[in-house]
Amino acid sequence: GQQVMQIPQYQHVQEGEDFTTYCNSSTTLSNIQWYKQRPGGHPVFLIQLVKSGEVKKQKRLTFQFGEAKKNSSLHITATQTTDVGTYFCAGPGSGYSTLTFGKGTMLLVSP
Amino acid sequence: EAQVTQNPRYLITVTGKKLTVTCSQNMNHEYMSWYRQDPGLGLRQIYYSMNVEVTDKGDVPEGYKVSRKEKRNFPLILESPSPNQTSLYFCASSLSWIRTGWAYEQYFGPGTRLTVT
Numbered sequence: 001g002q003q004v005m006q007i008p009q010y011q012h013v014q015e016g017e018d019f020t021t022y023c024n025s026s027t028t029l030s031n032i033q034w035y036k037q038r039p040g041g042h043p044v045f046l047i048q049l050v051k052s053g054e055v056k057k058q059k060r061l062t063f064q065f066g067e068a069k070k071n072s073s074l075h076i077t078a079t080q081t082t083d084v085g086t087y088f089c090a091g092p093g094s095g096y097s098t099l100t101f102g103k104g105t106m107l108l109v110s111p
Numbered sequence: 112e113a114q115v116t117q118n119p120r121y122l123i124t125v126t127g128k129k130l131t132v133t134c135s136q137n138m139n140h141e142y143m144s145w146y147r148q149d150p151g152l153g154l155r156q157i158y159y160s161m162n163v164e165v166t167d168k169g170d171v172p173e174g175y176k177v178s179r180k181e182k183r184n185f186p187l188i189l190e191s192p193s194p195n196q197t198s199l200y201f202c203a204s205s206l207s208w209i210r211t212g213w214a215y216e217q218y219f220g221p222g223t224r225l226t227v228t
Contacts, residue, residue, distance in 0.1 A: 006153075009151075030211055030212040030213070031212060031213055031214050033214060033216070033217075035217075041221075042201060042219040042220060042221055042222050043154065043201070043203075043217070043219045044219070045216040045217060045218070048214065048216070050212065050213065088153065088154065090154075090214075090217075092209060092211075092214065093156065093169070093170065094170075095167065095168070095169065095170075096167065097142070097159060097161055097167070097208045097209045098156055098159060098169050098170065098209070099144070099156060099209060099214065099217065100156070100170070101146075101153045101154040101155070101156075102153060103151065103152060103153035104153050104154075
Protein backbone atom coordinates (compact mmCIF):
# COMPACT_ATOMS: atom_id res chain seq x y z
CA GLY A 1 0.00 0.00 0.00
CA GLN A 2 0.84 3.65 -0.01
CA GLN A 3 3.78 4.43 2.25
CA VAL A 4 5.11 7.66 3.60
CA MET A 5 8.65 7.45 4.93
CA GLN A 6 9.77 9.91 7.58
CA ILE A 7 13.30 10.68 8.77
CA PRO A 8 14.95 10.97 11.16
CA GLN A 9 13.18 8.73 13.64
CA TYR A 10 14.58 10.66 16.55
CA GLN A 11 16.52 13.87 17.15
CA HIS A 12 17.89 15.45 20.28
CA VAL A 13 18.87 19.13 20.07
CA GLN A 14 19.95 21.89 22.39
CA GLU A 15 17.48 24.69 22.87
CA GLY A 16 18.09 27.33 20.20
CA GLU A 17 19.28 24.87 17.55
CA ASP A 18 17.31 24.26 14.39
CA PHE A 19 15.46 21.05 13.57
CA THR A 20 14.20 19.50 10.36
CA THR A 21 12.13 16.41 9.66
CA TYR A 22 11.59 14.99 6.20
CA CYS A 23 8.76 13.04 4.67
CA ASN A 24 9.15 11.07 1.44
CA SER A 25 6.78 9.14 -0.76
CA SER A 26 7.47 6.92 -3.77
CA THR A 27 4.33 8.22 -5.42
CA THR A 28 2.93 11.69 -5.98
CA LEU A 29 0.88 12.98 -3.10
CA SER A 30 -2.19 15.09 -3.76
CA ASN A 31 -1.73 16.72 -0.37
CA ILE A 32 0.20 16.29 2.84
CA GLN A 33 -0.66 17.12 6.42
CA TRP A 34 1.54 17.61 9.45
CA TYR A 35 0.61 16.79 13.04
CA LYS A 36 2.32 17.23 16.40
CA GLN A 37 1.89 14.89 19.35
CA ARG A 38 3.15 16.01 22.73
CA PRO A 39 4.34 13.30 25.14
CA GLY A 40 1.29 11.57 26.59
CA GLY A 41 -1.03 13.50 24.29
CA HIS A 42 -2.89 13.05 21.07
CA PRO A 43 -1.94 14.21 17.56
CA VAL A 44 -2.86 17.79 16.79
CA PHE A 45 -3.17 19.13 13.26
CA LEU A 46 -0.57 21.72 12.27
CA ILE A 47 -1.02 22.36 8.58
CA GLN A 48 -1.89 21.00 5.14
CA LEU A 49 0.08 21.53 1.94
CA VAL A 50 -1.57 21.05 -1.42
CA LYS A 51 0.35 22.88 -4.14
CA SER A 52 3.62 21.88 -5.76
CA GLY A 53 6.50 23.84 -4.23
CA GLU A 54 4.26 25.31 -1.55
CA VAL A 55 5.91 26.91 1.49
CA LYS A 56 3.95 27.88 4.58
CA LYS A 57 5.14 29.41 7.82
CA GLN A 58 3.76 29.35 11.31
CA LYS A 59 5.99 31.50 13.51
CA ARG A 60 9.20 29.46 13.84
CA LEU A 61 7.86 26.52 11.83
CA THR A 62 8.34 26.34 8.06
CA PHE A 63 6.60 23.69 5.99
CA GLN A 64 7.54 22.82 2.42
CA PHE A 65 6.00 20.62 -0.24
CA GLY A 66 8.36 19.43 -2.96
CA GLU A 67 8.03 20.43 -6.58
CA ALA A 68 7.22 16.85 -7.55
CA LYS A 69 4.83 16.50 -4.59
CA LYS A 70 6.73 13.43 -3.41
CA ASN A 71 8.40 14.96 -0.39
CA SER A 72 7.81 17.46 2.34
CA SER A 73 9.71 18.95 5.23
CA LEU A 74 9.08 20.68 8.51
CA HIS A 75 11.79 23.02 9.77
CA ILE A 76 11.81 24.57 13.22
CA THR A 77 14.07 27.58 13.75
CA ALA A 78 15.61 28.13 17.18
CA THR A 79 13.89 25.27 18.98
CA GLN A 80 12.31 25.77 22.38
CA THR A 81 11.46 23.22 25.05
CA THR A 82 7.81 23.63 24.09
CA ASP A 83 8.63 22.08 20.70
CA VAL A 84 9.22 18.69 22.32
CA GLY A 85 7.05 15.97 20.84
CA THR A 86 6.62 13.71 17.86
CA TYR A 87 5.95 15.20 14.46
CA PHE A 88 4.01 13.19 11.91
CA CYS A 89 3.34 13.73 8.26
CA ALA A 90 0.24 12.16 6.69
CA GLY A 91 -0.85 11.66 3.12
CA PRO A 92 -3.59 9.90 1.18
CA GLY A 93 -3.49 6.16 1.68
CA SER A 94 -4.01 3.39 -0.82
CA GLY A 95 -7.69 3.07 0.06
CA TYR A 96 -10.48 5.21 -1.32
CA SER A 97 -10.63 7.53 1.62
CA THR A 98 -7.76 6.55 3.87
CA LEU A 99 -4.97 8.48 5.51
CA THR A 100 -1.44 7.13 5.89
CA PHE A 101 0.88 8.49 8.54
CA GLY A 102 4.64 8.46 8.56
CA LYS A 103 6.24 6.81 11.58
CA GLY A 104 7.04 10.18 13.05
CA THR A 105 10.11 12.05 14.24
CA MET A 106 10.52 12.37 17.97
CA LEU A 107 12.11 15.68 18.95
CA LEU A 108 13.76 16.16 22.31
CA VAL A 109 14.98 19.64 23.26
CA SER A 110 17.40 20.13 26.13
CA PRO A 111 17.44 23.50 27.89
CA GLU B 112 -16.32 22.73 23.60
CA ALA B 113 -15.67 20.94 20.31
CA GLN B 114 -14.12 17.60 21.09
CA VAL B 115 -13.75 13.89 20.45
CA THR B 116 -14.22 11.73 23.52
CA GLN B 117 -13.18 8.13 24.05
CA ASN B 118 -14.00 5.68 26.80
CA PRO B 119 -12.43 4.05 28.59
CA ARG B 120 -9.09 5.81 28.67
CA TYR B 121 -7.34 2.75 30.09
CA LEU B 122 -8.35 -0.89 29.86
CA ILE B 123 -6.67 -4.10 30.92
CA THR B 124 -8.41 -7.25 29.77
CA VAL B 125 -7.79 -10.91 29.06
CA THR B 126 -7.52 -12.75 25.80
CA GLY B 127 -10.87 -13.55 24.24
CA LYS B 128 -13.05 -11.25 26.33
CA LYS B 129 -15.09 -9.05 24.03
CA LEU B 130 -14.72 -5.34 24.54
CA THR B 131 -15.96 -2.07 23.06
CA VAL B 132 -14.20 1.28 23.03
CA THR B 133 -16.61 4.13 22.51
CA CYS B 134 -15.93 7.27 20.51
CA SER B 135 -18.13 10.31 20.26
CA GLN B 136 -17.75 13.70 18.60
CA ASN B 137 -19.85 16.83 19.02
CA MET B 138 -18.80 18.67 15.85
CA ASN B 139 -21.30 17.11 13.43
CA HIS B 140 -18.41 15.60 11.49
CA GLU B 141 -19.13 13.15 8.71
CA TYR B 142 -15.79 11.32 8.69
CA MET B 143 -14.59 9.27 11.62
CA SER B 144 -11.78 6.76 11.95
CA TRP B 145 -9.84 4.60 14.33
CA TYR B 146 -6.05 4.38 14.56
CA ARG B 147 -3.68 2.31 16.60
CA GLN B 148 -0.30 3.64 17.65
CA ASP B 149 2.59 1.31 18.39
CA PRO B 150 6.22 2.22 19.14
CA GLY B 151 8.22 2.48 15.95
CA LEU B 152 5.16 1.97 13.76
CA GLY B 153 3.47 5.32 14.03
CA LEU B 154 -0.28 5.67 13.52
CA ARG B 155 -2.04 3.05 11.46
CA GLN B 156 -5.64 3.37 10.35
CA ILE B 157 -7.91 0.51 11.38
CA TYR B 158 -11.33 1.47 10.02
CA TYR B 159 -13.01 4.60 8.85
CA SER B 160 -16.51 5.81 8.20
CA MET B 161 -17.53 8.41 5.67
CA ASN B 162 -21.01 8.77 7.10
CA VAL B 163 -23.76 6.92 8.92
CA GLU B 164 -23.91 3.26 7.88
CA VAL B 165 -20.85 3.70 5.62
CA THR B 166 -17.67 2.07 6.91
CA ASP B 167 -14.58 0.64 5.28
CA LYS B 168 -11.29 -0.98 6.16
CA GLY B 169 -8.09 0.88 6.74
CA ASP B 170 -4.62 -0.62 6.72
CA VAL B 171 -4.94 -2.94 9.73
CA PRO B 172 -8.58 -4.06 10.12
CA GLU B 173 -8.05 -7.68 11.16
CA GLY B 174 -9.53 -8.47 14.56
CA TYR B 175 -11.64 -5.32 14.74
CA LYS B 176 -15.22 -4.35 13.99
CA VAL B 177 -16.90 -0.98 13.84
CA SER B 178 -20.38 0.40 13.41
CA ARG B 179 -21.79 3.83 12.61
CA LYS B 180 -25.43 3.93 13.53
CA GLU B 181 -25.40 7.58 14.55
CA LYS B 182 -23.35 10.40 13.13
CA ARG B 183 -21.71 11.28 16.42
CA ASN B 184 -20.69 7.79 17.56
CA PHE B 185 -18.19 5.33 16.14
CA PRO B 186 -17.44 2.45 18.53
CA LEU B 187 -14.53 0.07 18.04
CA ILE B 188 -15.29 -3.55 18.86
CA LEU B 189 -12.78 -6.28 19.61
CA GLU B 190 -14.76 -9.51 19.56
CA SER B 191 -11.91 -11.72 20.76
CA PRO B 192 -8.94 -9.59 21.81
CA SER B 193 -5.45 -11.02 21.59
CA PRO B 194 -2.17 -9.79 23.10
CA ASN B 195 -1.02 -8.39 19.73
CA GLN B 196 -3.87 -5.90 19.99
CA THR B 197 -2.24 -4.31 23.02
CA SER B 198 -1.81 -0.75 21.83
CA LEU B 199 -2.77 2.90 22.13
CA TYR B 200 -5.96 3.59 20.21
CA PHE B 201 -7.10 6.93 18.86
CA CYS B 202 -10.44 7.89 17.44
CA ALA B 203 -10.47 10.84 15.06
CA SER B 204 -13.06 12.83 13.17
CA SER B 205 -13.08 15.38 10.39
CA LEU B 206 -15.64 17.56 8.71
CA SER B 207 -15.96 15.36 5.67
CA TRP B 208 -14.28 12.50 3.91
CA ILE B 209 -10.96 12.74 2.24
CA ARG B 210 -11.30 13.79 -1.38
CA THR B 211 -8.76 13.57 -4.15
CA GLY B 212 -6.44 16.51 -3.75
CA TRP B 213 -7.75 17.52 -0.36
CA ALA B 214 -8.01 16.13 3.14
CA TYR B 215 -9.75 17.70 6.08
CA GLU B 216 -8.08 18.31 9.42
CA GLN B 217 -8.37 15.29 11.69
CA TYR B 218 -9.43 15.94 15.30
CA PHE B 219 -8.16 13.24 17.60
CA GLY B 220 -9.59 11.94 20.85
CA PRO B 221 -7.41 11.60 23.96
CA GLY B 222 -6.60 7.94 23.31
CA THR B 223 -7.38 4.59 24.93
CA ARG B 224 -4.51 2.50 26.22
CA LEU B 225 -5.47 -1.16 25.90
CA THR B 226 -3.55 -4.05 27.41
CA VAL B 227 -4.57 -7.62 26.55
CA THR B 228 -3.00 -10.32 28.71
